[in-house]
Amino acid sequence: MTYQLPTEDQTLAVESFRKFLQAEIRPVVKEYRDRFIPKEIMRELTQKIAQFGLPGCTLPVEHGGMGLSFTTHCMLFEELVACSCDIALTVMINNGIARRLLSAKPEIRDRYLPGILAGKLFGCAGISEPDVGSNVAEIKTRAVRDGDHFIINGEKTWITNGFYSDFLICTVRGENGLSHILIDREAHGYEARNIQKIGLNSQSTAQIFITDARVPASNLIDDEGAGLKNTMKMFEHARGHVGMLSVGIMRAALEESIAYAKERKQFGKVIASHQLIAAKIADMAMMLDAARLMCMRVFGMMDAGVRCDLEASMAKAFATEAAVQVCRDAVQLHGGNGITKEFNVERYLREAIIIPIPDGTTEIQRLFISRRLTGISAFV
Structure with missing residues (x-):
């Protein structure tokens, strides 16, 4: 593929975003250096950032996105990372969650996607486990069918946005293999505990504990077994x-x-x-x-x-x-x-x-x- 110079619109978008980051975000980054940014303050930041198109600028307009290119998104994302990798990680996960929600049933998508795109909600993806890292096929978190619901038990670790999260798109093992299912923190319940690291401690990297969470089967993302x-x-x-x-x-x-x-x-x-x-x-x-x-x-x-x-x-x-x-x-x-x-x-x-x-x-x-x-x- 050939390299293409940024368009005028892309250049203007990046320059505007850079000025905003310098004025509004960098002072907060400096204040919280190596310290955890509380959820409410992070929410204030993500809501401001959302006005410039992150996390959902590439999503279709009919679903609340801007319909922009991945290349434009990439350019904006670089600006955010150069200002704060911690905040960029939070936005990055919400971007991935937004794209996964496009595959959810309309009632689930419409319940959670607008809040993610507006920077008001935080999602996270639960894949890694204490004994499962690179080999996703070995996931142990169980989802046992109970009528129109699943009963879910397990532990996830290294989950970015975990402590912030309002919901978790969890990779689980059921009778038909691995699946993805949305677990609402308030409605279905799970606990999160931050993990301290050598860096990137201003955002949340967490362990998540799921105990007998009763989740409707309608919360499945894509088909059962397609995880x-x-x-x-x-x-x-x-x-x-x-x-x-x-x-x-x-x-x-x-x-x-x-x-x-x-x-x-x-x-x-x-x-x-x-x-x-x-x-x-x-x-x-x-x-x-x-x-x-x-x-x-x-x-x-x-x-x-x-x-x-x-x-x-x-x-x-x-x-x-x-x-x-x-x-x-x-x-x-x-x-x-x-x-x-x-x-x-x-x-x-x-x-x-x-x-x-x-x-x-x-x-x-x-x-x-x-x-x-x-x-x-x-x-x-």
């Missing part, structure tokens, strides 16, 4: 977005490194004039640009309606590992200042280290890429 197939479809979108998380983090680290290198003096001149520093900045910029282009290709293929699971895995693997290197270089470039809380680069590095893990580790991506290219599975 494994639909989970794999979700990974195309998820991996493209995770790649863009890394692009945004890299961009923020590079911008701060350039500004620092132009001001910091050593041996009588600014460090940007030292050859090794100049080379480091150039390498960081090249890795950022390559990662961005790989991710943009994924979203461009989505716009074209073309399968992109291979390209999404490549983009995710490359971008997330590149971000670790770029952010490590940013810390190194800052010297001793780079490991202090006064500068953001140490936080970017902690965030970058996390991102290669969700939605399939780098190792899993490599196995998948190889299998798609050779037709030979390394999972046996």
